[in-house]
Amino acid sequence: MNALPLILTVFVACVVEAVEALTIVLATGITREWKSTFQGMAAALVALAVITAAVGPAIGHLPLTPLRLVVGALLAIFGLQWLRKAVLRATGYKALHDEASAYLREVTAAREAAVERRRGVSDWYSFTLAFKGVLLEGLEVVFIVITFGDNQKNIGGAVIGAAAAIIVVTVAGIAVKAPLTKVPENWMKFAVGVMLTSFGVFWGAEGAGVTWPGNDAALLVLVPVVALAAAANIFWLRYRKVAAAPAKESEVAAR
């Protein structure tokens, strides 16, 4: 299979995770103390490296068919949940997840917490906040890289996609020194939902025993079809909302 779809999928998925981690790190560093924040970030990266070294090779030894079935099912479920939220946000049924307000919440919480020195770290709050944020989002990046890379037998391609995402987000973060509020997060999540659902359906069905027409090339059809089906739901919900509005107005006028 051409490595480009794999690299792009991993890149987009990892950009979302990296933006979330960056929001926490910047909010902590700017409002509290950079030294402890960087210490927490470095400790999380070391923990991630240890976890990846321990878990990564074990996944590579699992039989491929059951792995595809389980991973495909999980990815399809994740992807559909992402798409569900993205469609609800795009149609106004759910509030947009705003990185700016998330950043403000983190900043307020960080300012209110007391400074406490522990285990050689001058500000324990900054350390733990950066550690938790980077470790949790980093674990999601590792999960994406290992599952996508192992399924396509191209861990290198998945690593390139993830590394590019982290570098791009880090450079952008240093440049703007504020959360990446300009990133149209909901549409990025919509795109990730489309990719996760497409790959999940593809691998899940393969794990269940089917042979796709055109083999891996079927993904080139499946991805746009999933995107169109999800977009159709946006138009459907918007139409239903608009259709409901005149009914309400006419009821008010009749009173």
Place this chain on the structure above:
Amino acid sequence: MRYLKSFGAFWYDFIIGDDWHVAALVAAGLGLTALLTHLAHVNAWWLLPLVAFAALAWSLHRATKHRATDFRE
């Protein structure tokens, strides 16, 4: 006990998410695909995409139908 509960809640939220119907439909779709492929020897590659689209539409309908009704009232 409280730790176990929160541990279970974390994994339920992580895997199942907001609507368990989606996960149930995907699992049923995979099971049916495996049955058709292995027992009936039908290459049912088309089934899982259809189930996924139906699961998304059904879940969105369930999430918005009451709010659409509220809007009318």
